[in-house]
Amino acid sequence: MIHLYTGNGKGKTTAAFGLAIRCAMTGKKVWIGQFVKDMAYSETKITEFVDLIKIEQLGQGCFIDRPPQEEDKIKASSALEKCGNILQLGEYDMVILDEITIAIYFGLLSEASVIQAINGKADHVEVILTGRYATEGFYEIADLVTEMTEIKHYYTEKGLLSRKGIDC
Secondary structure, eight states, rough: OEEESSSOOOOOOOHHHHHHHHHHHOOOEEOOOOOSOSSSOGGGGGGTTTTTTTEOOOSSOOOOSSSOOHHHHHHHHHHHHHHHHHHHHOOOOEEEEEEEHHHTTTTSOOOOHHHHHHHHHHHOOOEEOOSSSHHHHHHHHOEEEOHHHHHHHOOHHHHHHOOOTTOO
């Protein structure tokens, strides 16, 4: 199946990582490719405890304080090629493309190229897609769509920034 976790609320990556743990606890292998991320967030330490989960950060940081550059597009294109190969080979039972919709939103990748990579997956591979701003094409190919909706957030309500172990 193909899962999509999107929306402007908190918890998309967290939900995907929860599913990764569930999958690994049944003896299945999980590969997580994190687009646009290059910092070792707390969740990346999971590989120190769970051998069946592999994480690769495929980006050069977020675009809050800078516009995407040509190098970002080149890196994203190379990352998608790698993801396509991983999906096709079927070595992993679950493949998570974290923040993949953000890579499309910022013009690093096209929706069509990502969907083509997903459509080439081995039959048994479960695919999890995360990120805000999911396109209509992702809604169509997904078998499960969860939209996280922000009702209230302490960042906007109280100005509380990311807290280690909770938000990062």
